[in-house]
Every structure is written in C-alpha cells, then in structure tokens.
Amino acid sequence: MRTLLTSLSVFWGILIFIFLIGIGNGLSNAMKKNFSSDATNTIWLHQGTTSKAWKGTKPGRRIRFDNYDLEYIANNFEGVELISGRFWLPYDNISISYKNEFSSYEINACDPDFEIIENSNVITGRFINDIDIQDNRKVAVLGQGVVDKLFKEQEPIGEYIKINNVMFRVVGTYKEDNERENRRVYIPRTTAQKIFNGGQDVHNIAIGTGTTSVLDAKVLETNLRNYMSRRKVFDPEDKKALHISNRLEDYTKTLGIFNAITYTVGFFGLFTVFAGIIGISNIMLITVKDRTKEFGIRKALGATPMNIVMMVVVEAVIITTAAGYMGIVVGIGLLTGADAIMEMIIANSPPDAPVMFRDPGINMGVAVMATAILVMAGAIAGLIPALKAGKVKPVIALRDE
C-alpha cells in the first residue's frame, strides 16, 4: 500500500514530464507550421523615411526603390538566388470581376521568383514568367479562394477577369495552407507599373537567399543596406530609412525561443521526476528497515550481501519503471486529448487565425530517454536502501521480535 502510494509520486513526475515536453513540442510545431507557409531564408526590404541628416540631405526624406535596384541587386550580390520586386496598387479594394461575379482581393504585382519566395503551390497552369514581365502581359494567377468565389465550378485557366476594368487572362491557380494567402491575385510587376502609372517604382523587394546560415544572411543584409545607403544617399546607420526584415534570423530566433521553452519545461519536468525518485528512495529506506528480519533470514540461509543489494535495487527498478510507464501512457493519453481539443478549436476558428498549439507529441527519442531515466531512477532510488539492506547482520534472524 505504502509502495503503491509512493509509486504514485513517480507516476505523477513522469506524467508531468511527458505532458510538459509534449506541450513544448506542440508550441514549436505550431510555430514551425505558421512559418513554413513561406520560405524561411528570405530577406525583405521595405522603403522608409530618413531620420538623420546625411551628406547635405535633410531628414524626413522618403526612400524609394526602383527597377534599377532590382536589376542591380540581382546581378551584384552574392547569395541572392531569388528576387522579386513588388508594386502596390495605388488604391485598396480594387474590384475584380468575372462575368457577373465580383469581389475585391489583394492584388500582388510581383516577379516570377515570388512563387518560390511565397511558397505558392501552383496547382493548375503556371505562375508569372519572365516573358510576362518583359512584355507587360496582362495575365493573372489566382488563389484558390478567388477561384472558388468567382468561378465556382468552372475552369478558370484561359478565362478573362477584369481588374479595375482592365482585362487579364488567367494563366494559373495556386493553393496554400494559409487561407488568407489563398485570397490573392498575382499579376506581373511591370504590367501593374504600366497600367497604374507606376513608372519605375518598386515598393518592396523580396529576396530569397541560398543560405541557411544566419551569419551569411546577416552579411548579405549589411551589404544590401550599404548599397542602398550609397545609391539613395542616407546614413547607413539610419534604420528608419530602410527597413530590412530577415526571416531566417527571425525564424532561427523564434525557433531558439521555443526550443528554450521546451528545454525549460522539460527541465522542470525532470525535477518533478527527481522528487518522485527521492520519494521512492525514502519509502524504500523505511521498507528496508521493516524487512530487516527478512534480509537477516535470507543471509542466514546463504544470501550474500551482493544478493541482497541486487534484490532491493531490482525491486526499486521494477516499482519505478511500472509506475513510470503508467505515467507515460497517461501522459500520452492526455496529450492526445489536448490535440483533439485543439483540432476542434482550429476547425471552429477563422481559417487564417494563427495556430498556437499543434501536434503535441513525444518522439521516440524522448520515450527512449524517459525509459532510460526510469531505469536509472529506479537504480538510484534503490541504491542507498539496498546498500543498507546489504549490511544487515544475519544474526538478526536468530533474534526474537
């Protein structure tokens, strides 16, 4: 009975451990999932306004990108594998219509490389290509959300849609996991510049780097800033003049934070397990005291001290492992329950809501580790009581209680 109660402490410890690790995994899985809808090794340049005087220029000057920047960056920087300029249309809520259906969607004027940078999954037709850019062709690539709304069941490829009363031919459709990103229309950057009187203006530059090293990405970022500062004449230290967001750095940082969370909760979980071990050890000590006579008898009958030590250690290992396994099983059960509840919440929330928690789980490595911890824990818990038991004098057997 006493042993049962104590094994409860190990059970509880392992349960907490498994649960915490699982929650930690769930958080980082959700984070990875949220990130993975876009390529992670990208650098984004945004126009800013100077905040410092520099080489005779006043602060408060708007920095603007243009087609030349795109070309220059594409050809002169190491590590730039993909590049796309983006052009904002001059007004929001641009109406898009097909026959009698119409709606307004986000229109993204970009270059061909944007397909990979955004991880757009083209499912039919094609994405914008180089010839579209060269010839300012009026073509459009629609997200699945747009297709569903405008075309219903009809095949959209080859059909014409009207964007701001200009006809565009649909050349492809794409589908992404993220619902929000499914409600976009892509058109060639050059076409948009021409139709909407954009001249050479580029509002935003997205770069896909060929590196997975945060350091390399950082170097590229600095080089880009230096180039822009020279060409647009602003203080390279003036962060407000040019905003650069480095997704790889963000991703790595966030991943680092989540891993740290997992390790921290795992660490506390381990402490709970440790408390359980101490509990077992304690109770084993009392049990050993209670069983002094038994050990004396065994010794009188020919048990060596080693026999007794091993016996107690093995008992401790069996108790902790059994209790711990119960903990693992219940812990995984709880995580599965949490996952089911989370899936329900996801199903009932707006499609583009960020997911905080996903696929909590224990991988094989953690399960194997937990088992190893259990066996070791049992051995540690049993060791001191066992050594005590091994020291029992066989003369005890002859004494009367």
Added chain:
Amino acid sequence: MLNIKNLHKSYITGANKLHVLKGINLEIAEGELVSIMGSSGSGKSTLLNIIGILDNYDSGSYHLNKELIKNMSETKAAQYRNRLIGFVFQSFNLIPFKNALENVALPLYYQGVNRKKRNLIAEEYLEKVGLLNWKEHLPSEMSGGQKQRIAIARALISNPEIILADEPTGALDTATSYEVMHLLQEINKDGKTVIIVTHENDISLMTKRIIRLKDGIIEKEEFPEMVMAQTL
C-alpha cells in the same frame, strides 16, 4: 564433524569488555543429536552464532567438516552457511509473502539452482515433513507446528552437514513441540547431525547428549537415555 578448541569471544560495549565465551572445548561427531542448555547470559546464543557462522570469535579454533571457520568475509560466510548449515529458528522465520514451496526452495535459490529444479526438490522435502498438500499456502495460513515443519524442510533442502535448531519448540505447545522433536529425531536417525539449543528439560531429554553452559564455559555434559518423542 565439529571441533571447537579453546574458543574465546568477548563483546566490547563502550568502555567495558564483556567476556562471553571463556574457553569452550567441544567436539561433536557425525550423527550426534546434541542439546545445548544454559540460562540467559550463559553464552549459549553467542556459541550458537559462532557455530552457525553468523559471528566471528576472538581466539581458539572452530573446525566444521575439517574446515577452519575463522575471520571469513561476509560473502564467504554466506556461502559456507548455505552449504554446511541448516537453520531452524524459534520463530520459524519463514518469509511471509512467499508460499511454503518457495520458502523451502530458498536456500537452493542462493545456490543458483534453477526454479524448476529447486521446486521439484522442495516438493520432495515438503513430502518428507508431510506438508506437500500445503505447498501453495502462505505461512500466515498455517499453524505453528506446520510452520516449523516447513522451516525444517527448508533447513534440510541444501543437504547440510549439521542442523542447528535454536529453541525450535520455544513457540509451540507441548503436543506440537513433541511432534517437531519427533521429526528432528527422525532426521537424526537418517544420519544427520542435529544440534538443538533449548532451555526446556523435557526437550533436552529427547536428545542423546546434553551440554550445559554456564558463565561462558561448559559446566557439564550428560548422556541421558534418549526419550523418544511420541506423536500424540
């Protein structure tokens, strides 16, 4: 078989030295049935501990089966006990959570005999003490006499040189005591050396030789006409 020469043993308790055994000389031959008597403080228990290789002694010598038993490591002592001595205790000392069969088989476990074989042998010995039908029972389900018979079967199973019985009837009523003594006499009749420590005269009279201990020395020895224990 058993040869003790000028054996001394003292215990140090704080600043005092308690001289318990003051030169014991004793020889017991194979096949004897001996009782050791003495009041408490006579050194009876200490002598028993030493004969049973449960305790060391200071000087003199103790040979069991021509082997000198002196200053052994605990591990070696355990192995000698297992091989040479079968213990029967006053309070039976069966392991409460093991059934009769497992209790009897225990000494063989420490010899490394596999379960199947030791259970087979244990059944044989349970039959010898007439309790084969009780092999699945726990000690708590048995009477005192039955428990002592289980303990005797356990003492016999390793085929030891001597059976050492410490007050084997101390916790039993007269009728059951005689039953147990009958069993021990039977074992002795089969050729086994049996040493019984007791303070009951009627029990000692059921042995062939009485050794009386007083103040750490052998006061006298008697060779009574052995009374056969009657099973009532």
